Amino acid sequence: MACILIESQTLSTWTKVQVIAETAAAIGIVFTLFYSVWSFTRTLRDSYYAELDRVYFELLKIAMERPYLMDFATAPDPNKQREYDAYAFMVWNFAETVFDRCQGWWKRRLRATWYPVLEAENALHRKWFDLPENRSKFKRHFCEFIDREYPKPSMELPRSP
Numbered sequence: 001m002a003c004i005l006i007e008s009q010t011l012s013t014w015t016k017v018q019v020i021a022e023t024a025a026a027i028g029i030v031f032t033l034f035y036s037v038w039s040f041t042r043t044l045r046d047s048y049y050a051e052l053d054r055v056y057f058e059l060l061k062i063a064m065e066r067p068y069l070m071d072f073a074t075a076p077d078p079n080k081q082r083e084y085d086a087y088a089f090m091v092w093n094f095a096e097t098v099f100d101r102c103q104g105w106w107k108r109r110l111r112a113t114w115y116p117v118l119e120a121e122n123a124l125h126r127k128w129f130d131l132p133e134n135r136s137k138f139k140r141h142f143c144e145f146i147d148r149e150y151p152k153p154s155m156e157l158p159r160s161p
Helices: 002-065 078-101 105-130 140-149
Strands: none
Touching: 002 078, 002 105, 078 105, 078 140, 105 140
């Protein structure tokens, strides 16, 4: 009879050890899953940043090679006008890509980096963007975002008396 009691206690002890081990393994799996998701999102964010940085660098290189592209083309030279139109379209297409990549509450850092760039490019190329034939090239949601967050640069602020 004593042998059965000792076997029962040993079995009960091993059952408890097994339950504890399975619980620890489940917790480890959950932590591993959360770490994997965190690591994946961080890698994705870094790749978004690197891609945007590369594209913007190329746009800046073009502007350095052709400084007249930084101003809304009003010169009668049709070649320069076409170049400016193409460049402004590339800039605003980049801005729309930034907007698309920055959607979601978890992308605060990406927005903190790239929204000032949108503001700067808006100040330079807003006249081009506001032409109806150019606005139609972009998603309505993006156009509404630009109108709401980056209003047209005003000509002159009224002075207070």
